[in-house]
Amino acid sequence: MADLALARDHAAGRLQLKLPQPMVGLLLPAGLAVIWEAVARFGLVAPNLLPAPSAVGVSLYRLALTGELWTHLAATCGRMALGFALGTGVGTLLGAVGGGSAMARRVLDPTIQGLRSVPSIAWVPLFILWLGIFEASKVALIALGVFFPVYLNLMLGMAQVDRKLIEVGKIHRLGRIALIWRILLPASLPSYVAGLRGGLGLGWMFVIAAELMGASEGLGFLLVDGQQTGRPALVIGALLLFALLGKLSDLALARAGAALVRWQDVAEAL
Amino acid sequence: MAKLLQISGLVKRFEAARPVVGPLDLVLESGRITAIIGRSGAGKSTLLRLLAGLERADGGTARFDGKPIDPADVGVVFQEPRLMPWLDVAGNIAFGLHHLRRPERAAAVAEVLEIVGLTPHSGKYPKQLSGGMAQRVALARALAVRPRLLLLDEPFSALDPLTRLAMQEHLLALWRHYGPTIILISHDMDEALALADHIVVLDGPPGRVVAEFGPDLPHPRRRTSPGFQRWHHRLVAVLGTAAREEIHAI
Numbered sequence: 001m002a003d004l005a006l007a008r009d010h011a012a013g014r015l016q017l018k019l020p021q022p023m024v025g026l027l028l029p030a031g032l033a034v035i036w037e038a039v040a041r042f043g044l045v046a047p048n049l050l051p052a053p054s055a056v057g058v059s060l061y062r063l064a065l066t067g068e069l070w071t072h073l074a075a076t077c078g079r080m081a082l083g084f085a086l087g088t089g090v091g092t093l094l095g096a097v098g099g100g101s102a103m104a105r106r107v108l109d110p111t112i113q114g115l116r117s118v119p120s121i122a123w124v125p126l127f128i129l130w131l132g133i134f135e136a137s138k139v140a141l142i143a144l145g146v147f148f149p150v151y152l153n154l155m156l157g158m159a160q161v162d163r164k165l166i167e168v169g170k171i172h173r174l175g176r177i178a179l180i181w182r183i184l185l186p187a188s189l190p191s192y193v194a195g196l197r198g199g200l201g202l203g204w205m206f207v208i209a210a211e212l213m214g215a216s217e218g219l220g221f222l223l224v225d226g227q228q229t230g231r232p233a234l235v236i237g238a239l240l241l242f243a244l245l246g247k248l249s250d251l252a253l254a255r256a257g258a259a260l261v262r263w264q265d266v267a268e269a270l
Numbered sequence: 271m272a273k274l275l276q277i278s279g280l281v282k283r284f285e286a287a288r289p290v291v292g293p294l295d296l297v298l299e300s301g302r303i304t305a306i307i308g309r310s311g312a313g314k315s316t317l318l319r320l321l322a323g324l325e326r327a328d329g330g331t332a333r334f335d336g337k338p339i340d341p342a343d344v345g346v347v348f349q350e351p352r353l354m355p356w357l358d359v360a361g362n363i364a365f366g367l368h369h370l371r372r373p374e375r376a377a378a379v380a381e382v383l384e385i386v387g388l389t390p391h392s393g394k395y396p397k398q399l400s401g402g403m404a405q406r407v408a409l410a411r412a413l414a415v416r417p418r419l420l421l422l423d424e425p426f427s428a429l430d431p432l433t434r435l436a437m438q439e440h441l442l443a444l445w446r447h448y449g450p451t452i453i454l455i456s457h458d459m460d461e462a463l464a465l466a467d468h469i470v471v472l473d474g475p476p477g478r479v480v481a482e483f484g485p486d487l488p489h490p491r492r493r494t495s496p497g498f499q500r501w502h503h504r505l506v507a508v509l510g511t512a513a514r515e516e517i518h519a520i
Contacts, residue, residue, distance in 0.1 A: 099294070165354065
């Protein structure tokens with residue numbers, strides 16, 4: 001590969017592997033897949049417990065050929081997108097209110113922090129009772145997972161903005177709304193982006209919980225279906241797809257976030 | 271009659287019952303540069319924060335041209351630039367100009383950028399600026415709103431000596447161009463002598479005026495001239511006396 005080169009760092013006396021950055025992250029899963037394939041091929045693990053990666057690939061390929069895979073992917077991604085949008089919207093609104101006003105923070109925060117400590121699965125019966133077994137309860141559960149990190153990071157980010165910058169706003173006679181819009185919100189963007197990424201990660205966890213609680217389509221359904229019909233390749237394939245979707249969506253969000261906070265004076269990656 | 275900044279019986283207390291400033295009386299002539307010097311803890315920065323409206327006085331008044339100080343008339347430059355890191359140089363200078371329409375704002379920013387010599391750097395973020403450049407942006411931001419009263423809280427103290435001298439020249443040039451009343455808080459006696467026509471020595475706590483001078487030195491002031499040196503020794507004597515009194519009190 002043209003991009004692959006080994007260079008000796010003479011000053012430090014150590015080897016550096018020069019690869020395009022996104023490729024570096026593929027080294028570990030690729031290596032694990034090779035070992036896993038070898039272990040399965042040599043019959044070191046029973047195929048009904050751990051099918052080879054090639055078998056997992058074939059299983060997903062067949063599903064893709066029938067079109068079933070796209071239906072399940074679309075169902076999961078659709079729920080996730082709706083839940084993420086809803087959780088982000090409410091989390092941003094309440095985070096901005098709590099971050100922009102100490103009084104609002106004193107009123108809101110204890111309740112929200114209390115609710116945050118309720119395990120996600122504990123909400124399931126209530127959401128089913130309130131919203132039924134279909135889409136609304138699933139989207140609500142995902143939104144709940146996304147809400148807490150978005151709220152918390154934005155609220156804390158705004159509450160911890162440097163007093164010196166706020167004083168500059170006061171000298172320029174900014175009112176409360178202008179202060180929030182022109183100083184607190186932009187200054188808290190790095191924390192907010194971290195909250196969005198945390199919310200996205202929790203959203204993917206909650207989407208599995210939501211689909212396991214009863215769904216006729218989606219990657220969570222594939223997990224249950226694979227378990228009940230004794231198809232471990234399908235279960236592992238669904239898990240890998242969750243991992244892939246989570247990673248890709250996080251990568252997209254991280255890229256978008258980096259563009260928003262490119263003004264940050266941070267150290268280059270070590 | 272010259273316009274005045276008149277401070278009468280100004281008092282500021284924080285937690286303790288003993289004031290950190292005042293009661294303080296001071297009269298400053300408009301359109302001049304006044305330097306307020308004194309040791310750490312003398313209440314210089316608190317006085318400036320009171321005038322800037324960042325602290326509420328516990329007593330007394332400060333009137334500018336016979337009226338309470340209007341925040342719209344005030345510009346402040348702090349010891350550190352306090353630039354908004356998410357805004358570029360032009361955006362930072364425009365920070366106080368949002369009441370203007372876009373073309374007027376752009377023209378005002380372009381004018382100030384030109385005066386402080388930062389036009390080629392208008393698109394840079396604060397993280398890309400040197401300390402001196404960042405402080406020039408802070409000065410430009412304060413001047414862009416055309417303040418009648420410019421408050422400077424040790425604005426050059428974090429800069430290296432050569433940059434500090436250059437910044438002092440910049441300040442004089444900007445003062446001649448815009449003509450605001452300037453109050454400069456400084457630890458540096460030479461800086462005060464080089465820039466100010468009125469020097470107030472503050473000591474405390476509680477901050478009180480212990481001496482006032484009007485150095486009769488022509489501009490530009492050469493630091494090596496005998497007159498400059500004579501004034502330097504006078505200031506050293508006054509500040510030294512205050513310091514000795516403090517040591518005796520301890």
